[in-house]
Amino acid sequence: MSRYIRHLGILLSILLSTGIANAQNEEVTVTGIVKEKASQQPIQFATVMIGNKETGEAITGTTTGEDGKFSIKTTASDFFVEVTFIGYESQAKRDITIRDGKVDVGVIQLAEDSRSLKEVVVRGEKSRTEFQLDKRVFNVGQDLASTGAGALEVLNNVPSVNVTIEGQITLRGSAGVQILIDGKPSVMADQQSNALGTITADMIESIEVITNPSAKYAAEGTSGILNIILKKEEKKGLNGSVTLNTGVPQNHSVGVSLNRRTEKFNLFTQLGVGHRSLPQYSESINQDRINNTTVRSDGTEYRNETFYNVILGTDYHINPLNVITLSGNFAYEVEKQPSRYDFSFSDSTGAIVSRWNRQETTQATNPKYQYELQYEKKFEDNEDHVLLFSAIGSFFGKDQSSEFINTPVFGENFNNDQQTNTKFQQADYTFKLDYTNPLTEKVTIETGAQYLINDVGNDFAVRERIDGTLVTIDRLTNNFEYNQKVLGVYGTGSYEGKKWGVKAGLRVENTDLNTLLTTTNEANNRNFTNLFPTLHSSYKLTEKVSVQAGYSKRIYRPRLWDLNPFFNIRNNFNIRVGNPDLLPEFTDSFELTSIFNLKTASLNATVYHRATSDVVERVSTFENNVNTTRPMNIGTNKTTGFELNGDYSPNKWLKITGDLNINYFVREGEFQQQSFDFSGDQWSSQLTSKIGLPANFDLEISGNYQSSYRTVQSRVTGYAFADLGIRKKLKGGKAVINLGVRDIFASRIQESVIERSNFYLYDFGQRGRFVTLGFSYGFGKGEAMTYSGSRRR
Structure with missing residues (x-):
């Protein structure tokens, strides 16, 4: 603290002395440049003081520019130059030579102050955990960048969160986590392209x-939210990284990420290009138990993609209280799907009477773009008194053509050759306004609104070769239009004391959904309004033990592909269609969580209960050996579960994290005019060990298990799989070489069985093993990262 007071005193002395005339008449111009010693990057806003050699008092001063350079004039003849910057050791130039009224002190290098680091860095200790009304807060401390840590490493130290070496983020063992920065979506937080690499x-x-989100968040269900709160005094300068990846099956990409922060602007961009192949092996058995006939198929589907990604944005700090952010990204994909399936047909005796293969050739182009405008207004009375407005627009298109050629091996060919064409366009618009006002230190109110527009058109045509001529199949050809508007308004009020707090909220959402099959003029229009109450409470038992309880009502609105009635004819014996009459699911979610913090470990225990109505299930109907799967609303589901996760770090080189989730469910309802009641259980677990090896090597081994479970019709088989990662850090963490192996034993499968009195269905799918090798180099204050090249959805 005394050092900060000293810096403040220097600045005040400079301000007071700049108006005092010096007795000397000759004016001297002093120039130079200030750089960080370790990285040799320019330091902006460093304080440069011209001081009196005899008294040590400040005569005049200035600060460095964006390039680290400074120029200052003085009429003194006997002076010294001192450069200071918070967090760095001061440097002074006392041997001054004046030539022709000029002094060039050259490059002044500042090294990080080891005394300052010792004040804020506590090695081997966990970040302090804070329970608030509807969330847990993990304070990560100050100046951690000096130890080489990056944003992904910080996230990996948070209980309930795991980050693999490849950069995938999970919460309570579940992927699909929504990442926010300062409470709002941001392209900088896009984990699909690892943009977090530029945040240190x-x-x-x-x-x-x-x-368990409060009413402030949209009622649409998610697996969880991680909100990264940035410091108000972010360091300026250029940050970035360059990545190169290659892998088997083909997975090659190049990525560049840049972030440039100045006093008024923060510019960020990311460029990526790559090519990948995603093969999947599938088997299926369709057995008609009435006629005792069977159709079998097996084959491999390939999805080959070439992709291009561009992200560009800027934050403009109008003043300390007003910030405007404008950002956009564009992606373009070229898809090719060369696939082949072998079919056989068996009669009632079990003899194979026909064989044929079905070859698919699919090509598609997918343009995607998104643009975003955000305005943040803070009020002088309290830094948490905030008004935030954001407007986001996005577009996704698909122009696809497919050809299916059937070649008989022997016997009858059960399929004709077919062609399909798809013209798909989707535009989404989101407008959001949030207002937060801390009325007192303990009482806060929040209110706001969100308006979401989804506008989709899908023009789909199927043609079949009959007697050598392509004929349009009218029953499979149509244009499906989907338009959904959701208006949400919310309000919350909270009280937070030293030990106890409560937060209550209510969200009202109106949904206006319209679907239309234009060629057959089949319309389905719905308009409904729902209330979504939330309630959260927390209590701090001791410094190391806290508990939290929460309730929220959530909704799952059927997506486009749930409603779209078009057939998928990749396999004419296993067809998936949508259901335009599908209703939304509603869930009441209850949760009780406790957290225990020890010196080398943390433990979280959660008991939860979810009650869901109008459950969406995919249901199979069977006719002439053809299985048609359609989503339907069937009954209710009540799930009670227990989740336990924690981490243990007995020393600096070993960290073990684990997660166990067990739930028991009761299904009730009616299907095909028959009542059913059944119960079952499902559980999953994950255990990950991260081991620090000599020579800056890191080893990560992760094991996962998903148990079997039952649905209304089927039994889904369990599976276990393991991942392996090895990382080598170079140049103090600025460069990284990374080797990753996903699904080491190729044991991650998808297998289900349906047994009914009139039919039997078996499905099996497997992706197989993936190996990736990557190199990343970070410069400036940026960290090395792994550019995944994941597709932007």
Whole structure:
């Protein structure tokens, strides 16, 4: 603290002395450049003081520019130059030579102050955990960038969160986590393209974990939210990284990420290009138990993609209270799907009477883009008194053509050759306004609104070769239009004391959904309004033990592909269609969580209960050996579960994290005019060990297990799989070489069986083993990262 007071005193002395005339008449111009010693990057806003050699008092001063350079004039003849910057050791130039009224002190290098680091860095200790009303907050400390930590490493130290070496983020063992920065979506937080690599730990104040969102968040269900709160005094300068990846099956990509922060602007961009192949092996058995006939198929589907990604954006700090952010990204994909399936047909005796293969050739182009405007207004009375407005627009298109050629091996050919064409366009618009006002230190109110527009058109045509001529199949050809508007308004009020707090909220959402099959003029229009109450409470038992309880009502609105009635004819004996009459699911979610913090370990225990109505299930109907799967609303589901996760770090080189989730469910309802009641259980587990090896090597081994479970019709088989990662850090963590092996034993499968009195269905799918090798180099304050090249959805 005394060092900060000294810096403040220097600045005040400079301000007071600049108006005092010096007795000397000759004016001297002093120039130079200030750089960080370790990285040799320019330091912006460093304080440059011209001081009196005899008294040591400040005569005049200035600060460095964006390029680290400074120029200052003085009429003194006997002076010294001192450069200071918070967090760095001061440097002074006392041997001054004046030539022709000019002094060039050259490059002044500042090294990080080891005394300052010792004040804020506590090695081997966990970040302090704070329970708030509807979330858990993990304070990550200050100036962690000086130890080489990055945003992904900070997230990996948060209980309930795991980050693999490849950069995948999971919460309570579940992927699909929504990442926010300062409470709002941002392209900088896009984990699909690992944009988090440009955020360093010294920019992070805390991380909020929200597993049961309050009324402030849209009622649409998610697996969880991680909100990264940035420090208000982010360091300036150029950050970035370059990545190269290659893999088997083909997975090659190049990525560049840049972030440039100045006093008024923060510019960020990311460029990526790559090519990948995603093969999947499938088997199926369709057995007609009435006629005792069977159709079998097996084959491999390939999805080959070439992709291009561009992200560009800027934050403009109008003043300390007003910030405008404008960002956009564009992606373009070229898809090819060369696939082949072998079919056989068996009669009632079990003899194979026919064989044929079905060859698919699919090509598609997918343009995607998104643009976003955000405005944040803070009020002088309290930094948490905030008004935030955002507007987001996005577009996704698909122009696809497929050809299916059937070649008989022997016997009858059960399929004709077919062609399909798809013209798909989707536009989404989101407008959001949030207002937060802390009325007192303990009482806060929040209110806001969100308006979401989804506008989709899908023009689909199927043609079949009959007697050598392609004929349009009218029953499979149509244009499906989907338009959904959701208006949500919310309000919350909260009280937070030292030990106890409560937060209550209510969200009202109106949904206006219209679907239309234009060629047959089949319309389905719905308009409904729902209330979504939320209630959260927390109590701090001791410094190391806290508990939290929460309730929220959530909704699952059927997606486009749930409603779209078009057939997927890749396999004419296993067809998937949508259901335009599908209703939304509603869930009441209850949760009770406790957290225990010890010196070398943390433990989280959660008991939860979910009650869901109008459950959406995929149901199979069977006719002439053809299985048609359609989503339907069937009954209710009541699930009670227990989740236990934690991490243990007995020393600096070993960290073990684990997660166990067990639930018991009761299904009730009616299907095909028959009542059913059944119960079952399902559980999953994950255990990950991260081992620090000599020579800056890191080893990660992760094991996962998913148990079998029952649905209304089927039994889904369980599976286990393991992943392996090895990482080598170079140049103090600025460069990284990474080897990853996903599904080491190729044991991750998807297998289900349906046994009914009149039919039997078996399905099997497998992706197989993936190996990736990557190199990443970070410069400036940026960290090395792995550019996944994941497709932007």
